[in-house]
Amino acid sequence: MTAPLQRPKRKNPVVKTRHPTLPPWTRSRVALGMTAAAAEGRFELQRCEQCATVQYPPREACCRCLSEELPWVEIDGLGDLISQTTLLHSHDLYFRERVPWRLGMVRLDAGPTVVVHLHGDVTAPPARVRVACKLDKAGMAVLVGFPQEDVPNMADDRQLREFTCDPKFRRVFVTDGKTATGQAVVRALAAAGAELIWVGHAEPWKRVPGLVDLQALPQVTLLPLDVTDPRSIKEVASQVGPKVDILVNTAEYHRAYGISTRAGTDIARMEMDVNYLGLLRLAQEFGPVMKARGADGQSSAVAWVNLLSIFALSNFPAHGTYSASKAAALSLAQCLRAEMKPAGVRVINVFPGPIDDEWNQLLPPPKLSPQAVANAIVAALRDGLEDVYPGDVAQEWRTRLKESAKGFERELAAGSGT
Amino acid sequence: MTSRRRADYRGVAVAVPVTIPYVRYSTKSAHWWIARALAGLLEGAGISKADVDGVCVSGFLLFPDTAVGLMQHLGVTPRWLDHIPMGGNSGVVALRRAARAVQAGDAEVVACLAGDTNHVDSFRQTVASFSQFARDAVYPYGSGGPNASFAFLTDYVMRTTGITREDYGKLCVAQRTNALSFPHALFKKPLTLGEYLSARPIAEPLHLFDCVMPCAGAEAFLVTTEERAKSWSLPFARILGTIERHNAYPEDPIQYRGGWAMDRDDLYAQAGVGPEDMDLVQVYDDYPVISAMQLEDLGFCPKGEAQAFIRSHTFNNEGSFPLNTSGGQLSVGQAGAAGGYLGLVEALRQLTGRPLGVAVPDAEHALVSGFGMINYDRGLCSGAAVLSRGSVA
Known part of the structure; x- marks a missing residue:
């Protein structure tokens, strides 16, 4: 019978960290x-x-x-x-x-x-x-x-x-603990046995419901972090970067409306700044140090999770600029995946349908509870998945896109989709 | 399906057994080894390149060349050329192809050549890119190479038939004894059953002495007409029958039998002699489980009863069942595609009265068996030939 995993001992600082190696990856196209x-x-x-x-x-x-x-x-x-x-x-x-x-x-x-x-x-x-x-x-x-x-x-x-990225006894960095989804992710990781959880929160002077409760969890340490500020990211990376086994990027900026229903580009710029450039900044600071720890014993760096959106796969006009920023983030996540591959660090993309939060208030049900998204992320880590489509809406989008991407685009333009 | 009677091999002579002494590692290329084999063949026959009008080549590491490029490399201009990429089955298949070419008159003097080099890292590279199925479905699973594939089979056969490591060890120990008098064998020290049993595990249940050692080397023989052989005063052997089969029994969940079981009746019917008439047997011995499988599938004992057969015989050259009389690949070494020639070339030496080691007494008939190409979960090629003494030195 498998012996239960033990809490890893402190790393011996004298022993050299091994270079990550990979199993043979050559496959025929059909395979x-x-x-x-x-x-x-x-x-x-x-x-x-x-x-x-x-x-x-x-x-x-x-x-x-x-x-x-x-x-x-x-x-x-x-x-x-x-x-x-x-x-x-x-x-x-x-x-x-x-x-x-x-x-x-x-x-x-x-x-x-x-x-x-x-x-x-x-x-x-x-x-x-x-x-x-x-x-x-x-x-x-x-x-x-x-x-x-x-x-x-x-x-x-x-x-x-x-083959898996089980959070048990691993050290996790959740980039934003101020959203309902971010907080649910932290709780789910704690329940899954994560050893330490660093939780980023932008604008620390703003009191957000739930954040204080998170701090009561023994695994949790709050860190001020603004993903739009390169200096802030650099500072956090220098503190915890070399210890992060799993990074979960929950930071996102989400507003409704498309092109003609809004004036100017300020909102769209913020969406890109957090959802796309935020990922890019995080990847530049945390990517290299995680890659260096791809074979660092029992708790080596294993996974990078991106909270994307099913709207990344096809534009949802009612949330048009948000969709565009998530599509950009998806494309960048594929680049990140290619770059993390030599270290064996898995990039997991999560594509939820509309989450039941304040920014999706006007969308009809079914909507995903933040807890359901969090559970899907933990399950993906445990099962070693790479692409996750939690919820009925996301599943339906997947199917309809496979059946006819163009037909689905027309239906979305006509106001269907959720 | 076949209604036409198969033609026999009358008039064909197999002669001039050549072994270029093996080395564990070589800095030379496969081309070098095959060139030495051809030179040895010409010297042994006392003929010149111009006398050779047919060539048959096998070598894993000729890439990017094929037999065609090798002809320019060696300055040979044959009117008949074949390239046989069948690994351990190359010798038997080369023999039957060349014999038919000679009978049909497409060629009269065919040089059959096999050789490979072994650089320090070439075996790993060969295993990693051996086949599409190996790359997709075997190598990513521990990258154990053929050791892992044959460990599965050995585990299965041991569990289902009761054969033991001691039984397999008896074959390995006897082959080592045979190798001690064979000057080209890389293993030169006696092997005891205790040493065999206590050797370090490689892939359970296989231990070190169950596994062939990759090395560099080359082998060759000549196929021509009896008239030619006689005019050149070459001792030769005759071919009584041959078989080959590929992808036999694809429905079997694991390869507990090989293509020999499909074709052995055909083989012995052609030959007009049976397993009981063989004075020596050369089986393809990359792992002892495969040797035992050939003994069963070629009719030396009933299926699943290799254990009793092994226990009731001695396998030295002067024993009750002379087997792999030069020591086989397990004691000589596995020189890539030349491994598929080793048994055939040794059988020729014994039948033509020119053994390099201990002679098998009164060797009249020999059976040579080949096996090759672990494409995914099993070896796909099988073949065998029955040879008889023609004219002796």
């Missing part, structure tokens, strides 16, 4: 279909449209009937462990530093045999297992074999933690 699904937490394989054969590894043609129609479908992952090994030698630097490493061969009920990273709680073969698809440190899809039924401390498995 990236698995990564697309794994980024959202699904295990998908190709299933032939003609003969229904499920195949693996991914191919360019059906291995049974040669059809080229090979849609990706979700697989339940149940199967039989037919063989196992534990590697004590590896050709690759990343695994060489991590042996012993347990692997299994699983015959999926869906058909194919798959090689998997094997969770320590799976009993020796023959055994029933549940295979899931995770992103590894290189951001690539890999299959992991789990015990069929959950067991205690499962998340603490040494190998599994290479």
Whole structure:
């Protein structure tokens, strides 16, 4: 049984911090279909449209009937462990530093045999297992074999933690604790076992409901931070930057209206200043130091979470300039993801539908409670996801965008969308 | 499906076994090794480049060249050329391709060459980019290379048939004994069962002496007509039958049997002799689990009963079942694609009365088996040939 994770000891200052290494990341183009699904937490394989054969590894043609129609479908992952090994030698630097490493061969009920990273709680073969698809440190899809039924401390498995970003015993920086969502995120992280939580708050002279209560949490330290002020960010980064394992950027500026319903560019400029340039400033100060700690023992830097919006994917005219600033932030987040990849630090983008706060007062339900957004963020960290679409509105947007992005644009222009 | 009777290999001679002494690491390229093999072949046959009108080449590390570029590199102008990228099955396949070319008259003197180098980091690079499936679905899982793939199989076979590490160890120890008299083997010290069992684990249940050691080396042989061989006074062997198969039993969840099981009846029917008639056997031995699988699938014992077979035989050159008589890859070393030639070249030496080590007494018939290309979860190529003594030195 997995031993429960222990609070990490203080870092020995004499020991050199290891350089981050990555598992092999080269994949064929067709195999990236698995990564697309794994980024959202699904295990998908190709299933032939003609003969229904499920195949693996991914191919360019059906291995049974040669059809080229090979849609990706979700697989339940149940199967039989037919063989196992534990590697004590590896050709690759990343695994060489991590042996012993347990692997299994699983015959999926869906058909194919798959090689998997094997969770320590799976009993020796023959055994029933549940295979899931995770992103590894290189951001690539890999299959992991789990015990069929959950067991205690499962998340603490040494190998599994290479694929997840569980906040337990980790030190987290939440950039804005003044919003309802920011406060919910802090509480959820505290409940998830975060070791320390630094919470930024702009304009500290303004008394905001709830902030004082947050301060009562033993993990929490408030830090004055204004993401529009480079000096403020630099100051905070110099204080806590080298200790941050997970950064959650909750800072956002949100006003309603589009182009003609508002005069001037002051509001739009503020939205860009916080939502886009704020992310850029944070990334410039915290990115390099987190990258340097990608392999810093049990609690190395693991994740950077961006609170975006489903409006980043297509403009919601009623909140038009806000949508534009979130689209800009999304584009920058992709750049950040590419730059954090060599360190194995995961960039998680969260795309909630309208949150039930004062800035969405005039939008009809369903609206997401701040708590639901916070829970989605913690779940994404625990499951090691990369893109998260919490709530019914976000899910519907995803589906309609996939079905017809242009058609959906027309519907949004006509006032639909939420 | 096949209604036409398969032609036999009458009139074909296989001659001039060449081994270029192996080294653990080499700063030379694969081209160098294959060039040495060709030079050795010409010298051994007492002929010149101009006498060679067919060439067949195997080598993993020729990239970016193929056999074509190698011809200019070596200054050879053949009228028949083949490049066989089948790893451990290359020798058997080269033999059957070359034999048909000679029979058909497309070529008369075919040089079959295999060689690879081993730089300090080349094995890792080969494993990392071995195939699309390996890159997508194997290498990211611990990057153990073939050790991990065969660990899965060994774990499965041990659990389902009861065969033990001691049984596998008996094969490895006997091969080491055979290697001690073979001058080109890289392993020169005797191996005891105790040393085998207590060696450091590599990928459970595989330990150090279950795994071949990558090295550099080259092998070659000549395929021509009996008339030519006789006119040049070359001792030769005859081909009684051959088989090859690719991607056998794709529905099997794990590779507990290979293509030999599909084709062995065909092999022995062509040969007119059976497994009981073999005086020596050269199986492809990258791991002992694969050696044992070939003994079963080629009909030396029933499926799943390799354990009893191993326990009832001795595998030295003078034993009851001479197996991998030069020590096999496990004791000589695995020189890339040349590993697929090693058994065939050794069988030729034994059948033509020119062994470099201990001779197998009265060697009349030999079976040579090949296996190669772990593309994803299994080796895709299998093949075998039955050879008989033609004319002896």
